[in-house]
Amino acid sequence: MKSEKITAFRTLLKESERIVFFGGAGVSTESGIPDxxxxxxxxxxxxxxxxxxxxxxxxxxxxxxxxxxxxxxxxxLIYMDAKPNDCHKALVALERMGKLRAVITQNIDGLHQKAGSSRVLELHGSVRRSYCMDCRALYDEKFILASEGAPHCRACGGRVKPDVVLYEESLDMEVLDAAVREIADADMLIVGGTSLVVYPAAGLLHYFRGKHLVLINKTATQADKEAALVIHDSLGEVFREALVGLA
Incomplete structure (x- = not known):
C-alpha cells in the first residue's frame, strides 16, 4: 500500500507545475527539534x-x-545545531526543477532557508531574527543566546523582542495575504507535518482551488477526507522515495 501511494505521489508531482508546500511542526521534529x-x-x-x-x-x-x-x-525554541532533513532538501530540489513556487511554514527555525529554499513565507516569524522595540535595531539568534536575562538593545537600551508571533498576537497580514495568493494560484498543495488544528493557519486550505491536495502526516487530520492523496508516514521518507526518478 505504501509503495502504491509513493508512486501516486510521484505521478502527481510530475503532473504539477505550480506546487505549494504548507508545513507544520512535523517538518521540524524530523530535524530533532521537539514540539x-x-x-x-x-x-x-x-x-x-x-x-x-x-x-x-x-x-x-x-x-x-x-x-x-x-x-x-x-x-x-532555538536549536543552533539543527540541520535540514530530507523533507527540506526535497522541497529545494522541487524548486530547482521549476515546480515548487513557495513554502508556507508554521515553524520558526529557519531550516527551509538554511536548506536553500528561496520563497519561504513564515506565518509565525523566525527565531533567527529579533528587534529592538524602541529603535527597531535588528539582532540575530546569536545575540539572544549570548545575552543574559531579558536582552536589551546595544544602541538605545530598549527591550529586544524575538521576531516571532506569540500567543495573543496577530499574524503578519502581509505574510498571510501572500500565503493566500500562493495557495489560490497553486495547481498542487502539499500539506505536511501538521494536524491542522491551529487557526488561522489551518484555514488557508480553504483558498486552494487546484487539482491535487496531498496530505502527509503521521496521524489523521480533519482534512483527510478532502484530499486526493493521504499518506500517514514520515515526511522525509515519503519525499525521499517520491523524488527518485522524478528529475
Missing part, C-alpha cells in the same frame, strides 16, 4: 502556578515575566 508543547508545567514551582507551554510563549508572559520567557525561549 515546544512537550514542556508542560515548566516554571510551575518557581512561579507558584502551573504555566502551560502556550502561556510561556504568550505576549502576556513576555511582558510580565521577561526573564523566565527568555530562559524558556533560549532552551526550548
Amino acid at each position: 515546544f508543547r512537550s514542556a508542560t508545567g515548566l516554571y510551575s514551582e518557581k512561579l507558584s502556578q502551573h504555566v502551560s507551554p502556550e502561556q510561556l510563549v504568550s505576549h502576556t508572559f513576555f511582558e510580565r515575566c521577561p526573564e523566565e520567557f527568555f530562559d524558556f525561549y533560549r532552551k526550548r
Whole structure:
C-alpha cells in the first residue's frame, strides 16, 4: 500500500507545475527539534502556578515575566545545531526543477532557508531574527543566546523582542495575504507535518482551488477526507522515495 501511494505521489508531482508546500511542526521534529508543547508545567514551582507551554510563549508572559520567557525561549525554541532533513532538501530540489513556487511554514527555525529554499513565507516569524522595540535595531539568534536575562538593545537600551508571533498576537497580514495568493494560484498543495488544528493557519486550505491536495502526516487530520492523496508516514521518507526518478 505504501509503495502504491509513493508512486501516486510521484505521478502527481510530475503532473504539477505550480506546487505549494504548507508545513507544520512535523517538518521540524524530523530535524530533532521537539514540539515546544512537550514542556508542560515548566516554571510551575518557581512561579507558584502551573504555566502551560502556550502561556510561556504568550505576549502576556513576555511582558510580565521577561526573564523566565527568555530562559524558556533560549532552551526550548532555538536549536543552533539543527540541520535540514530530507523533507527540506526535497522541497529545494522541487524548486530547482521549476515546480515548487513557495513554502508556507508554521515553524520558526529557519531550516527551509538554511536548506536553500528561496520563497519561504513564515506565518509565525523566525527565531533567527529579533528587534529592538524602541529603535527597531535588528539582532540575530546569536545575540539572544549570548545575552543574559531579558536582552536589551546595544544602541538605545530598549527591550529586544524575538521576531516571532506569540500567543495573543496577530499574524503578519502581509505574510498571510501572500500565503493566500500562493495557495489560490497553486495547481498542487502539499500539506505536511501538521494536524491542522491551529487557526488561522489551518484555514488557508480553504483558498486552494487546484487539482491535487496531498496530505502527509503521521496521524489523521480533519482534512483527510478532502484530499486526493493521504499518506500517514514520515515526511522525509515519503519525499525521499517520491523524488527518485522524478528529475
